[in-house]
Amino acid sequence: MAVFELVAAPGVDLEAALGLAPRPAGVMRLERLADIDMALVVRLSDSLLWLMPHGGTRIAQRLTQWLGSLGLQSQGALDPQAVWPEAESRDQALALEALGRAASPLAVDLLLDQHRRWQEHRSQPRETMDEISRRSRFLNRLLVPPLVVVVGRPNVGKSTLANALLGREAAITSDVQGTTRDYVVTQLDLAGLVVRWCDTPGRRDTTDQIEREAIDIAGELIGAADCLIGAAAPGIGWPDLPRPADLHVQLKADLPGGNAAEGALRVSARQGSGLSEFVSAVREFLVPRDVLAHPGPWLFDERLAAS
Numbered sequence: 001m002a003v004f005e006l007v008a009a010p011g012v013d014l015e016a017a018l019g020l021a022p023r024p025a026g027v028m029r030l031e032r033l034a035d036i037d038m039a040l041v042v043r044l045s046d047s048l049l050w051l052m053p054h055g056g057t058r059i060a061q062r063l064t065q066w067l068g069s070l071g072l073q074s075q076g077a078l079d080p081q082a083v084w085p086e087a088e089s090r091d092q093a094l095a096l097e098a099l100g101r102a103a104s105p106l107a108v109d110l111l112l113d114q115h116r117r118w119q120e121h122r123s124q125p126r127e128t129m130d131e132i133s134r135r136s137r138f139l140n141r142l143l144v145p146p147l148v149v150v151v152g153r154p155n156v157g158k159s160t161l162a163n164a165l166l167g168r169e170a171a172i173t174s175d176v177q178g179t180t181r182d183y184v185v186t187q188l189d190l191a192g193l194v195v196r197w198c199d200t201p202g203r204r205d206t207t208d209q210i211e212r213e214a215i216d217i218a219g220e221l222i223g224a225a226d227c228l229i230g231a232a233a234p235g236i237g238w239p240d241l242p243r244p245a246d247l248h249v250q251l252k253a254d255l256p257g258g259n260a261a262e263g264a265l266r267v268s269a270r271q272g273s274g275l276s277e278f279v280s281a282v283r284e285f286l287v288p289r290d291v292l293a294h295p296g297p298w299l300f301d302e303r304l305a306a307s
């Protein structure tokens with residue numbers, strides 16, 4: 001799924017420009033964008049808005065056109081060598097540009113090495129462009145933060161987990177089931193990999209309008225997730241999901257009675273146990289270590305393939 005990251009110039013109200021109602025930071029909503037597509041929309045800060053449209057490449061192109069017609073310029077429209085005249089090559093100029101928008105600290109050293117790697121590849125290819133492309137799909141997650149969605153029944157400990165990873169009280173935790181009604185999205189640094197972390201509210205069967213919308217968002221999110229995590233806890237079973245979870249985590253591991261499913265990680269967010277193993281597992285799923293360590297070039301920008 002495409003992600004549009006919109007950065008506002010000072011004084012620009014992005015939501016107003018897009019014809020959307022203002023929303024609190026971090027709260028995800030499902031919106032219709034100019035009759036083009038439905039999209040998950042979340043504002044991360046005063047100047048940062050993410051659009052995650054449902055549709056594929058064609059829809060993404062139409063959205064890009066629409067955003068252009070609103071005066072919102074795409075970064076890819078600029079000539080990198082004009083912006084980075086000190087770059088030794090076009091590859092290096094592209095790398096410097098990517099460096100400016102890379103979300104993850106892990107991207108820095110890799111990007112700085114790309115000029116050399118592409119030079120090597122262009123003089124003596126060791127891999128096909130398809131192979132490079134396949135690895136790059138993982139590495140591109142260092143530029144645009146991948147979407148991690150945690151799903152579990154109410155009270156399983158999802159928000160407490162998010163808070164423990166974040167190290168501050170961003171999400172709301174409560175003993176009362178269903179009190180966290182909103183989908184809360186935050187950027188989280190998982191040992192060098194920055195992700196969009198989505199804390200889902202507890203799902204309940206109800207005809208209530210807000211709950212209905214929440215359930216629609218859940219469907220979109222589960223489809224869009226780069227990493228879907230199913231959560232259970234002692235006395236609280238696994239959630240029913242429309243597709244298998246990528247990872248399973250047993251929360252509240254400090255409490256007795258958890259029947260750890262095979263391969264499930266065990267975490268106590270309250271005591272902090274199992275957190276670093278959990279972070280490693282999510283990171284490994286999204287950007288495997290062998291991909292990070294591979295010496296070949298990274299197709300971090302489609303324009304590299306053309307030159």
Ligand SMILES: Nc1nc2c(ncn2[C@@H]2O[C@H](COP(=O)(O)OP(=O)(O)O)[C@@H](O)[C@H]2O)c(=O)[nH]1
Pocket residue numbers: 152153154155156157158159160161172173174175180202251252253254255267268269270271
């Ligand atoms: N013993 C224990 N309790 C926890 C742990 N994590 C969360 N809880 C408690 O479980 C309850 C529900 O947690 P919450 O994070 O709001 O669950 P959510 O509904 O899945 O978001 C709260 O009272 C938390 O304090 C844990 O690791 N150990």
Ligand SMILES: [Mg+2]
Pocket residue numbers: 158159160172173174180199200201202
């Ligand atoms: Mg919660």
